[in-house]
Amino acid sequence: MVVGEDAKLSAYFFTSFTEADRILKLANQSVSASLTELKKEVNEKRKLKGEKPLTTRAEVEDEVGINPWSEARVSSVPLDFAVALASKGKLKGAYFRIAPSEEDVQDALEVDTSVDDLAEGKVPLFYLDDWEVDGKNPLYFQKAQLIKEWKKRSFKGEVMPIVKVTELFVLLASMVESTAGEEDDDLEKLVFVAPGDSVAKAKACAKKGGSEIPFKLGERIVVL
Numbered sequence: 496m497v498v499g500e501d502a503k504l505s506a507y508f509f510t511s512f513t514e515a516d517r518i519l520k521l522a523n524q525s526v527s528a529s530l531t532e533l534k535k536e537v538n539e540k541r542k543l544k545g546e547k548p549l550t551t552r553a554e555v556e557d558e559v560g561i562n563p564w565s566e567a568r569v570s571s572v573p574l575d576f577a578v579a580l581a582s583k584g585k586l587k588g589a590y591f592r593i594a595p596s597e598e599d600v601q602d603a604l605e606v607d608t609s610v611d612d613l614a615e616g617k618v619p620l621f622y623l624d625d626w627e628v629d630g631k632n633p634l635y636f637q638k639a640q641l642i643k644e645w646k647k648r649s650f651k652g653e654v655m656p657i658v659k660v661t662e663l664f665v666l667l668a669s670m671v672e673s674t675a676g677e678e679d680d681d682l683e684k685l686v687f688v689a690p691g692d693s694v695a696k697a698k699a700c701a702k703k704g705g706s707e708i709p710f711k712l713g714e715r716i717v718v719l
Contacts, residue, residue, distance in 0.1 A: 510596065512700075514594065522564045578667065580712075595618050598637075602637075618663035630684070634688065
C-alpha cells in the first residue's frame with residue numbers, strides 16, 4: 496500500500512508479472528538507498544556526540560528503520576478478484592487499482608491518438624474488428640501479443656487489419672448493461688487473453704508462496 500501524491504492510500508494489481516517485478520525492484524532499491532543515507536546521517540551525529548556508530552542489525556533497525564520491500568514478493572490473483580476490488584472505489588480506507596505496464600499504455604496512446612494520457616486505473620485492451628479465434632473475439636492486454644497471434648493464424652500475403660484499443664472497465668460496464676437489458680451476441684463472444692507468460696508466472700508465484708494465501712484483505716504494509 497502506498498500513499499500517492501494525491502494523499503490517497505492505494506494498492507495496485509499489475510496486469511503482468513514483469514511490470515509488478517519492475518515496480519517492486521524500484522521500490523526496494525529506492526527505500527534501501529534512503530535507509531543507507533539515513534544511517535550515514537545518524538552515525539555522523541553519533542560521532543559528533545562521541546557515541547559509537549550503529550553496527551548491529553538490531554541497532555540499525557531500531558534507529559533507522561527497516562525496508563518493508565526487502566522481504567516482499569510478487570503474488571498472483573485472478574483478474575476477476577482484482578476487478579471486484581478496483582470496482583468498489585474506496586474500501587476499508589484504501590483504493591485498489593489495476594495497473595498496465597508502461598509499454599502497454601504507450602501502445603494504447605499510439606493506437607488512439609485522440610488522447611494524450613491514460614488515467615490511473617484505466618487498462619487498455621487491444622483487438623481487431625471482426626476477428627474471431629475459435630468462435631470468440633479475443634481482447635489482449637498486450638498489443639505485441641495480438642500481432643503475434645494474428646500473424647500465426649493469417650494467410651501468406653494477407654494484410655493485417657488496424658489494431659484498435661478499448662478500455663477494460665468501459666467494456667465491463669457495457670457487459671453489465673447488456674446482461675441487465677437486451678442480450679448482445681458480440682459481447683457474449685468476447686474473451687480476455689492473458690499475457691503470454693501469465694500462467695507460468697502465476698504457477699511460479701504460487702509455488703514460491705507455498706501454503707501462504709496470495710492476498711489478505713485488511714492486512715497491509717503502508718509505505719509513505
